[in-house]
Amino acid sequence: MTNMVNGHSKSLQNVNKVIPISPPMPRSISINSSYDSKTSYNSKPRRQNNNDSSSKKDLWERLFYQGYKADVCINTNSGVVYAHSNIICECEQKLELGLLTMDNLVDVFQLALLCDAPRLSLICHRKILKNFKVVSESEGWKSMKSSHPFLAKEIIESMINEENIKKERIRKMNERKVYLQLYEAMEALVHICKDGCRTIGPYDKDLRANQPCKYSACNGLELLVRHFAACKLRVPGGCVHCKRMWQLFELHSRLCVNPNDCKVPLCRNFKERISKQSKKDEIRWKILVENILRTKGINIASCFLRQ
Structure with missing residues (x-):
């Protein structure tokens, strides 16, 4: 029994040696610049951590430069992602400027709802209604019908409502x-x-x-x-x-x-x-x-x- 415990502890130590130290959490930025200058002047210089081995540095480099489609687990402080609003604004601009396609339209629409991005969700919703015949044949729509059938039903109902409003508008114009x-x-x-x-x-x-x-x-x-x-x-x-x-x-x-x-x-x-x-x-x-x-x-x- 003692041998099993010792073996398990040794394996954990080996794993901890391989896993690199996570980067520090962002500091809170003070508004008073004079206070920052004083604290930086009186504070002791930070001591660089020289214990990082070359293998850890190589692991970080592979994670950032070759980690496409890698299984990554992100641990945050109490589930808070820092600068979330800034990330959303940046993603919204990139998507609105031309990254939206008929293939990823449904997926981006669901992400916009989850990330509380109303403008992007409205743009995606209008594009889905305008190109529903093409969007309904995409893999994103098929997967959403199986995973979120109520959301697909709401989109179909809104499309029917939009068609009725359009017909009523044409009737009144005539x-x-x-x-x-x-x-x-x-x-x-x-x-x-x-x-x-x-x-x-x-x-x-x-x-x-x-x-x-x-x-x-x-x-x-x-x-x-x-x-x-x-x-x-x-x-x-x-x-x-x-x-x-x-x-x-x-x-x-x-x-x-x-x-x-x-x-x-x-x-x-x-x-x-x-x-x-x-x-x-x-x-x-x-x-x-x-x-x-x-x-x-x-x-x-x-x-x-x-x-």
Whole structure:
């Protein structure tokens, strides 16, 4: 038994001889420079440790210069890594400037979450959502799905949410485009019926075919009015183009504030028919009018104001 203990102690001594002495912990830097100079002047000079053998120095050199992928255990004081914030800032800058790739994106994202680096984690998260098809085929994503399935689930849910927000934004942009087109059509309709345009207008107006028109919807509306005047199926529901013209007339009547003096045909008639419509149709038209005016940011269309 005594021999076993002696042998074990000898082996520990041999190991301690091989393992180099760890470097000293960083000193706390004082703000008062005069105090530092005094202490350095009065203090005794440090005695260099000459007990380091050449084998220990060689071991340290191999550790720092040839220790790539080596198994290294770092012992810190109570688990504190000194200058951690500075290291994070340096790593963030290097990664943001071009070290991020589709292969290491998921791994860096997880490290950013663990190291409390919100900017880097946000950048990685946006890149993952933007290139999800490529990232989902990487080894980092596959390993994260097995090791952290909840994190992978959150990324997928955020991607779905991002797609829904994008679709909603596109839908609102298309709706706004339609409302602006309807407003321009109302302006062009009043312009044609009141002042006349290049090829169509009131009988008491002199038309100028070569005169430029400032209303972009005027050309298409001229063709629609000509079709409406010549079509034999212009009753409501008889023709698709005529049905569109009927809808424009009704929309105009709901926007018009002066039906008695209005030059647009059937404006007063549609005003009288509003009270006879169902409540459902009334709400639908009211919402449409409000959306058109809200899109333009006005209360009353300028083409319907008294002049």
